Amino acid sequence: xxxxxxxxxxxxxxxxxxxxxxxxxxxxxxxxxxxxxxxxxxxxxxxxxxxxxxxxxxxxxxxxxxxxxxxxxxxxxxxxxxxxxxxxxxxxxxxxxxxxxxxxxxxxxxxxxxxxxxxxxxxxxxxxxxxxxxxxxxxxxxxxxxxxxxxxxxxxxxxxxxxxxxxxxxxxxxxxxxxxxxxxxxxxxxxxxxxxxxxxxxxxxxxxxxxxxxxxxxxxxxxxxxxxxxxxxxxxxxxxxxxxxxxxxxxxxxxxxxxxxxxxxxxxxxxxxxxxxxxxxxxxxxxxxxxxx
Amino acid sequence: xxxxxxxxxxxxxxxxxxxxxxxxxxxxxxxxxxxxxxxxxxxxxxxxxxxxxxxxxxxxxxxxxxxxxxxxxxxxxxxxxxxxxxxxxxxxxxxxxxxxxxxxxxxxxxxxxxxxxxxxxxxxxxxxxxxxxxxxxxxxxxxxx
Numbered sequence: 001x002x003x004x005x006x007x008x009x010x011x012x013x014x015x016x017x018x019x020x021x022x023x024x025x026x027x028x029x030x031x032x033x034x035x036x037x038x039x040x041x042x043x044x045x046x047x048x049x050x051x052x053x054x055x056x057x058x059x060x061x062x063x064x065x066x067x068x069x070x071x072x073x074x075x076x077x078x079x080x081x082x083x084x085x086x087x088x089x090x091x092x093x094x095x096x097x098x099x100x101x102x103x104x105x106x107x108x109x110x111x112x113x114x115x116x117x118x119x120x121x122x123x124x125x126x127x128x129x130x131x132x133x134x135x136x137x138x139x140x141x142x143x144x145x146x147x148x149x150x151x152x153x154x155x156x157x158x159x160x161x162x163x164x165x166x167x168x169x170x171x172x173x174x175x176x177x178x179x180x181x182x183x184x185x186x187x188x189x190x191x192x193x194x195x196x197x198x199x200x201x202x203x204x205x206x207x208x209x210x211x212x213x214x215x216x217x218x219x220x221x222x223x224x225x226x227x228x229x230x231x232x233x234x235x236x237x238x239x240x241x242x243x244x245x246x247x248x249x250x251x252x253x254x255x256x257x258x259x260x261x262x263x264x265x266x267x268x269x270x271x272x273x274x275x276x277x278x279x280x281x282x283x284x285x286x287x288x289x290x291x292x293x
Numbered sequence: 294x295x296x297x298x299x300x301x302x303x304x305x306x307x308x309x310x311x312x313x314x315x316x317x318x319x320x321x322x323x324x325x326x327x328x329x330x331x332x333x334x335x336x337x338x339x340x341x342x343x344x345x346x347x348x349x350x351x352x353x354x355x356x357x358x359x360x361x362x363x364x365x366x367x368x369x370x371x372x373x374x375x376x377x378x379x380x381x382x383x384x385x386x387x388x389x390x391x392x393x394x395x396x397x398x399x400x401x402x403x404x405x406x407x408x409x410x411x412x413x414x415x416x417x418x419x420x421x422x423x424x425x426x427x428x429x430x431x432x433x434x435x436x437x438x
Binding site: 016 | 314315317318319320321322323324325326327328338339341342343344371372373
């Protein structure tokens with residue numbers, strides 16, 4: 001039995017120390033571990049920086065715990081490209097994160113795993129589900145295509161925007177607006193929120209059969225949170241979603257294979273001094289993808 | 294290293310904690326900040342859930358002598374004895390011995406250059422690698438300053 005399987009067994013029996021170590025093992029292991037839970041329930045949450053995602057997730061967690069659920073949250077933050085360090089502070093905003101045994105929060109720096117964190121998030125979610133966590137939330141800051149995409153791999157996707165920014169346009173650019181199952185405009189206690197919600201509704205109405213709701217919430221004051229919960233709980237997975245998810249999984253695994261290729265640095269160096277062309281580089285990579293993953 | 298920076302108790306000032314968090318990030322560490330007013334059991338749970346290797350405790354309220362030993366005991370009880378603990382803030386010299394006896398390995402007062410904290414973490418990492426006692430549950434004795 002491998003170390004990871006042992007930890008999984010202990011974590012399943014309710015040992016929180018083992019659960020936490022299991023998450024680290026999944027993130028750090030050379031190979032992407034394969035776990036599968038039939039009863040997995042995941043929600044991706046993404047949106048522009050400062051839109052209140054963490055605060056809102058804290059609210060949702062509290063509500064879910066009141067409903068008898070157990071909530072695991074994976075909060076992704078970027079790694080500094082300069083120092084390689086990270087400042088992970090999502091949990092400060094999650095009031096619900098201190099609810100004790102029923103809430104598990106793990107902060108994850110996106111840049112520490114060879115090949116990117118994205119292929120590791122889903123085994124983590126499946127492992128959490130196997131350990132009995134009934135509501136699993138993956139939070140990513142929507143600052144770029146790849147961050148948006150990680151959240152889009154969940155069974156259902158919540159997109160959060162703020163009142164004053166029209167940043168949802170960024171989401172539209174990244175193609176994320178089409179993927180969102182539920183859209184929330186947060187900070188309804190501030191002026192401009194309903195206008196912002198209205199403009200998103202208008203943009204959704206541009207296609208005829210779009211019945212998705214845009215929900216006004218205030219994570220700070222709690223207004224609209226129940227309505228949001230029921231929208232999340234009742235949302236139906238869009239048709240074609242599974243294909244979309246598998247496509248993303250394949251692409252992220254492929255990317256990970258590429259960036260963890262043993263000769264990638266050498267090939268990049270050769271590209272820099274023009275000793276090979278891009279086509280030659282691709283050929284080199286394609287003929288020598290390492291086995292044994 | 295994965296470092297949790299925590300603010301135990303009722304003190305509401307976290308500029309120092311944030312300066313340290315920032316310096317450690319710039320030094321290449323992954324820093325998780327808890328936010329204000331955490332109880333000892335909150336902090337122990339956060340260290341567990343985040344699977345942190347290091348815990349930094351910042352306190353300015355004068356309650357360090359009761360809160361910090363409680364946190365160190367909590368870590369040992371929860372099988373987190375390999376976690377390395379350091380403290381910072383307003384901590385009078387007469388209380389240092391008590392903290393070292395609880396398992397704290399370094400105490401940084403006002404005016405400490407951030408490079409010194411990074412130096413401590415380098416040393417801590419080295420000791421851990423060589424299996425020399427450094428965790429809160431290991432044999433006591435050695436401390437940074």
